[in-house]
Amino acid sequence: MTELINLHYPLTDLPQLNTDQVLAMGFFDGVHRGHQKVIKRAAQVAHDQGQPLAVLTYSPYPGLVFEKIAQPWHYLTPLAEKVDLLGQLGVDRVYCLQLTSHVADLDPEAFITGVLQPLRAATVVAGFDHKYGADKYEADMAHLPTYAKGRFEVVTVGKETLDADDRKIASRQIRADLAAGDLTAVTASLGRVHQTTGLVVHGDARGRTLGYPTINIWTPELESLPGLGVYAVRTEVDGHWYDGMASIGRNITFEANRPVTVEINLFDFADQVYGETVKIEWHTKLRDEVKFTTVEALIDQLNGDRDQTKEYFQTKAN
Known part of the structure; x- marks a missing residue:
């Protein structure tokens, strides 16, 4: 060690x-x-x-x-x-x-x-x-x-470059790419998938009513999250990794001026894990945060997000 x-x-x-x-x-x-x-x-x-x-x-x-x-x-x-x-x-x-x-x-x-x-x-x-x-x-x-x-x-x-443009790999640029949600560039620069940690806390439990229950994550203040949006992620809970999709946003469909929250829908997972410390791998951005006019439209979008995420990880596994 x-x-x-x-x-x-x-x-x-x-x-x-x-x-x-x-x-x-x-x-x-x-x-x-x-x-x-x-x-x-x-x-x-x-x-x-x-x-x-x-x-x-x-x-x-x-x-x-x-x-x-x-x-x-x-x-x-x-x-x-x-x-x-x-x-x-x-x-x-x-x-x-x-x-x-x-x-x-x-x-x-x-x-x-x-x-x-x-x-x-x-x-x-x-x-x-x-x-x-x-x-x-x-x-x-x-x-x-x-x-x-x-x-x-x-x-x-000497410097390590990212591409044919001879751009130097730099922490400052990685932070900018992360804020923009460009996880392809972040992964290329880091040589690995960006990871954060967090504590599972209580949220509004609204995801359950939509058919997409989530774990709500409190992220330590010093750690760098991607920008607002919906992402394909992998999350380690109690030593086991699960595929899923994460939202970093303000839940603007339901209420204006809310604080930013991190909510993750884990696939094939139904346990109660409040108080657990988790690790999150941020793989790719699916879309920006969107305000939906109806709950039905939101559920349709979540169905599409789920299918896109599963396809992403299936392709990655192959």
């Missing part, structure tokens, strides 16, 4: 290290294909040198420290999920450094002597566009070999 070590600068409570290690640096929100390229390169270096592989990441999102951002911030991968995904890529330990104004304003020499050297970095690996300080210090990967002065090796990993 990957070890998570939370750090605060200055690193006065750093656990004792018995060996040098390869250190991959980055925020890694989403652990997308570009991030995976960095970690895989670092893993190869660690294997070749017979050293542990560690990651230095940060909390909170750097933009919250460097600029004004609307609250709350939503992560593609909250820290626990990030650590799990990094572990699957062979990372032995993850250092999560609290990103404060003092850390953000460290000059490169102070960052090296105050962070990288205490972590016993024999080789530092990062993406070509990674920065480890304020712009005024030229704290980028292009200058890191000079700042290192032979104290550690530096490996810079």
Whole structure:
């Protein structure tokens, strides 16, 4: 299991290290294909040198420290999920450094002597566009070999592109694609289906009267949901996965100005699971949220959504 070590600068409570290690640096929100390229390169270096592989990441999102951002911030991968995904890529330990104004304003020499050297970095690996300080210090990967002065090796990993247009895979673009409901682009960039978690809570129970009972999901505030609409999803409940269709919306057919809710109709499922924590895989968008003039029209649409979802998963299975 990957070890998570939370750090605060200055690193006065750093656990004792018995060996040098390869250190991959980055925020890694989403652990997308570009991030995976960095970690895989670092893993190869660690294997070749017979050293542990560690990651230095940060909390909170750097933009919250460097600029004004609307609250709350939503992560593609909250820290626990990030650590799990990094572990699957062979990372032995993850250092999560609290990103404060003092850390953000460290000059490169102070960052090296105050962070990288205490972590016993024999080789530092990062993406070509990674920065480890304020712009005024030229704290980028292009200058890191000079700042290192032979104290550690530096490996810079080039960009990973999404298509023939040579677009760099980036967390910012993935968030935009997710908000637009473009799950095809999200999946292509992440290299996996986007996943969120949630708690099953009580709703209006209106779905039962329509013949489409739903589980209502409270989503943790820091997690990133797709935009409003109806989606084909898979949901893990108590260790079992079920196909289904999810609505992210305001139920505008029945009432105006309602808060956004997440409701999932699971196929071949009839259990009561209030209080269960579930995982949701967001596979593809079926349609936008629509206001129907009659309940019958809504039921006809739900029948079509169900058929489309079942066809999608049947095709995917084949």
